[in-house]
Amino acid sequence: MTVADQVGALLAELGVGHAFGVVGSGNFHVTNALRAAGVPYVAARHEGGAATMADAYARTSGEVAVVTLHQGCGLTNALTGIAEAAKSRTPLLVLAAETAGAAVRSNFRIDQDAVARSVGAVAERVHSPASAAADVVRAYGTCRDQRRTVVLNLPLDVQAAPADPAPAPARTTWRAPRPDRGAVAELAALLDGAQRPVFIAGRGARHARAELETLADACGALLATSAVAHGLFAGRPWSLGISGGFSTPLAAELITGADLVVAWGASLTMWTTRHGALLGDATLVQVDDTADALGAQRPVDLGVLGDVTATARDVAEHVGTSAGYRTDAVAGRLASDGRHAAPADVAGSDRIDPRTLSAALDALLPAERTVAVDSGNFMGYPAGHLAVPDAAGFCLTQAFQSIGLGLATGLGAALARPDRLAVAACGDGGFLMGIAELETAVRWGLGMVVVVYDDAGYGAEFHHFADADHGTVRFPDTDLAAIARGYGCEAAVVRSGADLAIVGEWLAGPRDRPLLLDAKVTSDGPSWWLAEAFRGH
Numbered sequence: 001m002t003v004a005d006q007v008g009a010l011l012a013e014l015g016v017g018h019a020f021g022v023v024g025s026g027n028f029h030v031t032n033a034l035r036a037a038g039v040p041y042v043a044a045r046h047e048g049g050a051a052t053m054a055d056a057y058a059r060t061s062g063e064v065a066v067v068t069l070h071q072g073c074g075l076t077n078a079l080t081g082i083a084e085a086a087k088s089r090t091p092l093l094v095l096a097a098e099t100a101g102a103a104v105r106s107n108f109r110i111d112q113d114a115v116a117r118s119v120g121a122v123a124e125r126v127h128s129p130a131s132a133a134a135d136v137v138r139a140y141g142t143c144r145d146q147r148r149t150v151v152l153n154l155p156l157d158v159q160a161a162p163a164d165p166a167p168a169p170a171r172t173t174w175r176a177p178r179p180d181r182g183a184v185a186e187l188a189a190l191l192d193g194a195q196r197p198v199f200i201a202g203r204g205a206r207h208a209r210a211e212l213e214t215l216a217d218a219c220g221a222l223l224a225t226s227a228v229a230h231g232l233f234a235g236r237p238w239s240l241g242i243s244g245g246f247s248t249p250l251a252a253e254l255i256t257g258a259d260l261v262v263a264w265g266a267s268l269t270m271w272t273t274r275h276g277a278l279l280g281d282a283t284l285v286q287v288d289d290t291a292d293a294l295g296a297q298r299p300v301d302l303g304v305l306g307d308v309t310a311t312a313r314d315v316a317e318h319v320g321t322s323a324g325y326r327t328d329a330v331a332g333r334l335a336s337d338g339r340h341a342a343p344a345d346v347a348g349s350d351r352i353d354p355r356t357l358s359a360a361l362d363a364l365l366p367a368e369r370t371v372a373v374d375s376g377n378f379m380g381y382p383a384g385h386l387a388v389p390d391a392a393g394f395c396l397t398q399a400f401q402s403i404g405l406g407l408a409t410g411l412g413a414a415l416a417r418p419d420r421l422a423v424a425a426c427g428d429g430g431f432l433m434g435i436a437e438l439e440t441a442v443r444w445g446l447g448m449v450v451v452v453y454d455d456a457g458y459g460a461e462f463h464h465f466a467d468a469d470h471g472t473v474r475f476p477d478t479d480l481a482a483i484a485r486g487y488g489c490e491a492a493v494v495r496s497g498a499d500l501a502i503v504g505e506w507l508a509g510p511r512d513r514p515l516l517l518d519a520k521v522t523s524d525g526p527s528w529w530l531a532e533a534f535r536g537h
Helices: 003-014 028-036 047-061 073-077 079-087 112-118 132-146 156-160 181-193 209-219 249-256 308-316 328-337 354-364 380-385 406-416 428-433 437-443 459-464 480-487 497-508 528-536
Strands: 018-021 041-043 065-069 092-098 122-125 150-155 197-201 222-225 239-242 260-264 283-288 302-305 369-373 394-396 421-427 449-454 490-494 515-520
Touching (some): 003 028, 003 150, 018 406, 047 394, 047 406, 092 156, 150 156, 181 302, 283 308, 380 421, 406 421, 406 437, 421 428, 428 449, 428 480, 449 480, 480 490, 497 515
Parallel strands (some): 018 041
16 A cells, blocks of 8 residues: 555545545546545546535535645646635645655646645645654644645655555544633623624534524524625524625615624625625624634624634523514514515516526526525626525635636535535636536536626626726627537526526426526626625725
């Protein structure tokens, strides 16, 4: 057994969920070792797509995912996906082959540690056959317990060496801190004194729905999420949906009217708070299991260091009972005005309004779905109009603000939850960036829906620079449906609601290949969220 064989077998034993990658000579053996040990593997068409698939798989499944890469260029090709995962605190393990120490003139040689650290990932290495098992266990533990993206470098000479037969060391687990008793009492007192409390739950609270709902019921808090935790409170009558740029007008009004806002595992970025405008004059509390996160984005009146679940439970034991913000008037408004409105088709138009498109798809597609959204001018429409069943039903790879990740995100989410329909929402620019992975979706027989909000250009740019020369950001109209058919997809051009009839036909069929909808959307102005977002640029 070589060290490469040992690494693959040990990771399977530790419990990695799925592996993705593009195989070259440097990662050939370790990838086959993973497969031989029973870890499912998806061969992507580009390392960037592989990294994003793995990121989405980990977010959606809750398991550590693996991406395997060739040395040097394989790592740099995957770097945008790795940066997105690292900034999102995704438990992603990157197995990166590395040139041997003696190969100082290799074309593949780069400083892979520095590359990993530059995008916020943790740099680790399998140092020797004697340390290999301990190195793997340590890297996996950092992913699993600290929700970090780790680049585990595998030097070629070490990979090829005979494995040390000694047993692997036991994994030491890391647990999030229990909150300080004084901080719990202080937060309970603030909730007891609040008349209009609002909870904003973020990525770090996705595991704590029941505890947060119990506490909110006691103190009368309204429930909101950051964009990446969308769906956490789905189906709850007091849910406001997303806080921030994607908020409904009513949600924005009610959050702004709060006298106490408690952020649970949410970093309170400018996107979630609309540059602070949504917070109004409210007392602001932030609960997080990472000390560096407290007050990092917004000044807070109280920072509570602790696991969200444990903190919510502890506070619930001390807080009184109050109706809080949950009045009959608020209930009535949430029942009638709680969603984004969608206009009807405009007669005679050859393009469909993106709100009309999104609302129609919401009605047509099964409720059990996973919605993956790329970045771009369009992104608020699927986020605002496509309902999701829970937090696992929404996957937003947006921490690095790169376009082009949406299709691969949808693939990773589809593989993580095969029991649900995966819906990848992309702009035409981002879709064409990642189009190579359409072949991967067809090859795997993924019955997913890909919706391209096609405004024939980079919408964020031509709307933001309204009076400038748009020769660099507008393009001739392209028949993306014809291209998709060439890959083996079902596909249609959508210019009106009537063109969506293909959705019902596809849903009734075997669903053994993707359905691509090339939706020719109107582009008569910037989306509501984009105008808000660009205030920060």
